[in-house]
Amino acid sequence: MSVEREKLDERYLQAQLREELGDDVDLSETVRSQYFAKHAPARRAIVPAPSWRSVWRPLASAACVLIAAGVAVWALVSYLPRSQQQSELPASDTAEQAPNVDVEPVRESDFDILTRDEQPEQNPAGQPDPEKGEGETGQSPFERESRGDDPTPDVEPEPEPEKPDETIEKPDYPPDWTDPPDAFPDPQKPAPWEDPTEVVRAKVVVAAWQGEDLRVTRGEVLKREKVAPGFALLSGDLLEARKPIDFELIDGTFVRLDGDMVVTSDETTTSVELQDGAAYVISNGISISHEGATAKVFGTSVIEQRLRSLDVFCVSGYVGGPSDRLDAGFNARLEVEGFGRAKAIEWEDVAREFKFVRDIRGETVWREELDEAPGKLFGGEIAGGVLVGESDPSIGIGFYLRAPHIIGADDVVRVRFKLDASTKLVLQFGSTENGNWRHEMGVVKAGEWIEFELPLAELVKTTDMSQSAQPGLHFKFFQLHPEDDTVGIEIDWVEILRKHS
């Protein structure tokens, strides 16, 4: 019971640490939108307004028709005398040009609404002579009406527009108004693409890196400057490794660089331009390019920059070219058009060719740090990133893997552990399909951390020692247990390394 309670104490502390040191979490927006996406409020039906029926409707319609007719008559009456006046001015011409229609001409006396006396006075004082036309005054009839009797134009002719100035002036807005950002760019300031400080906004492309003597060039901001581990490396930085340096890129790619490269990244892809030297790459699809030759690495490869080409050594998985691919265990030159003739290689050949990868023994295909229980535990408890507990021959200290691991031909298990008393120890894996598989480690020293390594092919079946573990088995749990005594065991981490062959 007390072990359980201590575990809960630890988790509670971790939960409080996450709250205290992590970002604030606000789920309200997400919950609200998800809820209303599922439970959208019902739309209100649009009910048409009831039609209005009234006994007055026919009468109103008739009245409208009459009013419309009256307006039409009035418009005709007011138009005809004016057109008659106009026809009198060029009388000789109009008589000849008038179409010969069978309509009796309208006489002035026929209209008692408008008589000649009531007609507007022709050429009243102060008005321009109609024969001169409006153009001479430069005013429209509306302007004349608004300015009363003053015939002289009081509008000064507008000056010619000045040539636009090169400088941009801020409009005279009230002081409390705020300009949008960059609304009035400073002409003295260089454009963003010319400004070296803008480079700082580039995306971080390296999650972690380790090594000595890395020099970085970042536009005008940094000029081949030596930087220390922890320095943030951004998209577009030129990285020069004087000694081999390990990088973990943001897409999870591992690169050991012995040369120069530029890593770039956009929303979806990360790519490397290898400018000089060579790189050992473990990736799931990163593009490595040089002068038009582009290799996509799916697995593990060593790639060396050559003149307008790349020399590719595929260690595991495959490397994609423009239209072809290179499989594991082969080396070929990649040019813009594709791979050249492939040659079979082994890891020893690669290690001989590239000194900087000689200490690389393989890639970690599974690792359990034991910061938390990955699955059900066999006794013991997780405390401070270590699985701790008493173990006796009947039950070991161990745990279920998060997911079964399929073992490969060259897989090696590595474990870091400590005993509180010297004893004979057994390392054991359980499989999903064929029982348990073990290795007797012999007598192990007490009181010090030990890193133990064993090829998985050396495991034998617990119930039949003549059978050894074969590739393809699914391992589901891991255990350490003493052969005879009861001892305290601490396990720090366990990993499986896939060795290069």
Place this chain on the structure above:
Amino acid sequence: MRSAVQIERLVKEHQTGLLRYLRYLGCEENLARDMAQETFLATIAADFEVRDRRATSAYLRTTARNFYFMWLRRHKKEVALPDEDVLETKWYELENDDEGDKYKRALQNCLKHLTERARLALKLRYGENASREQISCAVGLEAEGAKTLLRRAKDKLRDCIRKQVGK
């Protein structure tokens, strides 16, 4: 059917406690957020009657716990968890009738007594979900050293908090 304002109030009042509880059950960060969202959605959809804060909080915790157990079963995860009564008793003991405020204040105090390197390691681990390699790189230690640093920092914090909270 709840209004947007009611939903917002419910979530804002209880999200911190609920996330803390899910982490206490052993949910990793993203899973805890997913479970909390599901819990709120289910509670709102069920037209749960909000009476008082304590009752609502208990209801949400039970729903979240059930969701988490269902998730474990669905993903065939074998995680050893104590019985529900042990979980709840310990939770009440740690929350201490003030929704963990006293514990939080003690934690804030105790963090000040750690070395800067230990604080950085904790910040990277719990604030930014950094990997062991990233932490070791940032604090200038080997991976095992970073792990030990984190373990010692947490041990110190636990002792310090115990002295201040009295448990």
